[in-house]
Amino acid sequence: MSIKAIGFDLDDTLYSRKDFYKRVFDIMQASVVKVEVSFDTFFKSFQIFSDNEYEKFIQRSKQREEYKNDRVIETYKHFGKIISLNEAIIFNSLYLYFRDTIIYRNGVENLLDFFSKENYELFILTNGPSGDQRRKLEQLKVERYIPKEKWFISDEMNSTKPNREIFQAVENSLGYKGEEVLYIGDDLENDIIGAQNSNWKSIYLNVHESNNIPIETKIVKEFEEILEFFQEK
Structure with missing residues (x-):
């Protein structure tokens, strides 16, 4: 058929999400909090934590902003960095900025x-x-x-x-x-x-x-x- x-x-x-998350990562590294791993390593873990936190969102156990902030906090924690809620918000604010530049x-x-x-x-x-x-x-x-x-x-x-x-x-x-x-x-x-x-x-x-x-x-x-x-x- x-x-x-x-x-x-x-x-x-x-x-490609990877393209604009690389920009976010670079700014965070230079100005907010630095992790001793490459972007590719960071991004692979970020995707895992993002999927895990999204599941909590769709199950209605977390609100939208909470899951978005927690995925960032958990990723940095995985690489030995305890970041504040404000630093997670900075990460997500950069994400929102670069999201509005996406292209096919x-x-x-x-x-x-x-x-x-x-x-x-x-x-x-x-x-x-x-x-x-x-x-x-x-x-x-x-x-x-x-x-x-x-x-x-x-x-x-x-x-x-x-x-x-x-x-x-x-x-x-x-x-x-x-x-x-x-x-x-x-x-x-x-x-x-x-x-x-x-x-x-x-x-x-x-x-x-x-x-x-x-x-x-x-x-x-x-x-x-x-x-x-x-x-x-």
């Missing part, structure tokens, strides 16, 4: 243009707080390609990836069968395994250079590869 709808993850798929990864707009002209129904499916995710989507001007009613955000849906319920809710809203839906994302568990568990097709954007991928899925490193794949079909 042919693909009729194509969805995208947001964070680290349409744009190379090749994204060409791919969205192509899909639009080919009349695929496009959508976004992303984990995260509603206000934050909508702000990023607006900064990227995603509405030029995908209408806001096709922005599916976990905070608004009482479920989160990789839970099957959120994929099925999107599928029901779109009105397509699972095998008619393709999903593109950078997170192996949340995006690819989650999609496949709902019988969706998937493309894994391997920007994190993962090895030994344990499931069958098309794997690309750049959006240009996806465009070439569809143009050759």
Whole structure:
């Protein structure tokens, strides 16, 4: 059965979080608090603590600002630095500033243009707080390609990836069968395994250079590869 709808993850798929967190890290290192590790090492741990704290947020055991501050505090603690709430707030204020400068990864707009002209129904499916995710989507001007009613955000849906319920809710809203839906994302568990568990097709954007991928899925490193794949079909 042919693909009729194509969805995208947001964070680290349409744009790179790593790019602007590096700016945050550099300013913190120079002016606020310094850790004796590289940015890559810091960022890997930050992503883990961010995911852990986000789970507490979606379970409603922490408020939005609390989980955002705690993920910073816990990351610095992991590297032997006890930082104050004010220092965590500085980190998050820098994050908010640089978040509003995000741009698409190379090749994204060409791919969205192509899909639009080919009349695929496009959508976004992303984990995260509603206000934050909508702000990023607006900064990227995603509405030029995908209408806001096709922005599916976990905070608004009482479920989160990789839970099957959120994929099925999107599928029901779109009105397509699972095998008619393709999903593109950078997170192996949340995006690819989650999609496949709902019988969706998937493309894994391997920007994190993962090895030994344990499931069958098309794997690309750049959006240009996806465009070439569809143009050759």
